[in-house]
Amino acid sequence: MDAPSPGRDELADSLLAAARALMAMAIRTIGQGAVPLTEVQHRVLLLLEAAGTLSVNQVAERLGVDQSNASRHCTRLAELGLVQRTPAARDRRAVDLRLTEAGHGQVLEVRSARRRWAADVLARLSDEEARAAVRGLEMFATAAEETDKESQVESRRSFSRARPSD
Template sequence: MATDEEIARFGASLGELHRLLRRRTHARADREPLPEAQVEVLLLVRAAPEISGKEVAARLGTAANTVSTLVRDLTDAGLLVRDRDPADRRVVRLRLTEAAHRRMADYEVHRAALLTEALAALDPPARAAVLAAAPHLDALLTALRARP
């Protein structure tokens, strides 16, 4: 089993990797980054189109009024569309706009290019080890999602 120090170092590295990759990807795309909370909403709506605002709040573990503000801001920015559920007009269903799809695809292209460049700087065994860890990181993500 890993030591507390190894686990702390792993968590810190993942966090810094995420922050650095996010900042550099936006700089490369020459675009202001969206707030992290808005990105979380967009990713969730992309994964589950027509999700309700209430479901978004539950999955993100945040208050409904917080999600309402995020949805309003994303709608005002032209990245999200709110539709009333025809079966229950009290429910709002969310979907991405074409602009959101393009923005997310553009971000992913820039992120992949940055990762490709960084991976190329590693020696072949280190590069192979990092890439081989991807399925295990996916499993870790699944395990974390399954926990309340």
């Protein structure tokens, strides 16, 4: 990675402004689904949509929260009929989570609202500006994913070093 160049603070501030706009959109469009959810609950639905089936521990790991926190979100989503909990084949004490038809519909409704918002924003830009904006966001998302992966590896190393040996 190159050394930070002058002006990086201004770039970071511009990026943070864009992130605020995206977060505002995410929060506003969450209400477009049939069931009112929090952003974290919607994120659980997206994780299940992508993976098909996850355990509560896997949800916790992907959200970056503890197991009890993830379990509360999953329990609420099951109560709302958006997630199905079934005993795990590998361990009957554990549960597997998957989207119900209603859960999948919820994801599609929110995604549709988000696409409409994005189309409205992109319509304010020329084709060239829209492509440049999307390309920049794609590059940023890739760099952010790499940074997150490296941070997770470092966190695991730090945790392992901090644990007393048996």
